Amino acid sequence: MPLPKHSTICPMDTFLRLLTGPWTLYILWVLRTNGPTRFGALKRQLEGISSKVLTERLRMLEAAALVYRHYEPTVPPQVTYSLTERMRDLIVVFDQLNDVAQRWYGPDAASPEGTQPPVERQQEVVAGGERNAQTKAQGGKKAARRQKFSKADSACVRV
Secondary structure, three states, X not given: OOXXXXXXXXXXXXXXXXXXXXXXXXXXXXXXXXXXEEHHHHHHHOOOOOHHHHHHHHHXXXXXXXXXXXXXXXXXXXXXXXXXXXXXXXXXXXXHHHHHHHHHHOOOOOOOOOOOOOHHHHHHHHHOHHHHHHHHHOOOHHHHHHHHHHOOOOOOOOO
């Protein structure tokens, strides 16, 4: 599978297309937690992935300079995959995602019952009538949502 085409309009688009392919984040997570791993061991740790898909994903990640492929010309050949220096930028993000995963789904996870309303709902409650009046004046929830997201980075948002 080729790398997603680089978008000069929005680098985030290219970045997300790279990371959100099937198995991609999981492959990176396994390499993050286990360190350099041979192909066979990596396939065993990614239960359910085919050799073809794993090979495609690894080639794509190697082309994106996120994964390093070390080849030893032995019999049989030894191929070991590891994360590149470029991946250091994402290690903090992976660790934060792991913290959230442990809180939500780990052995000591709190039950979802009795949790707070969604953040968007909390903001509406705090803002009260002012937000509701603004939403109505802009033509409903969709207009408010477009405005909210367009503030993030107008060059990257399709409105």
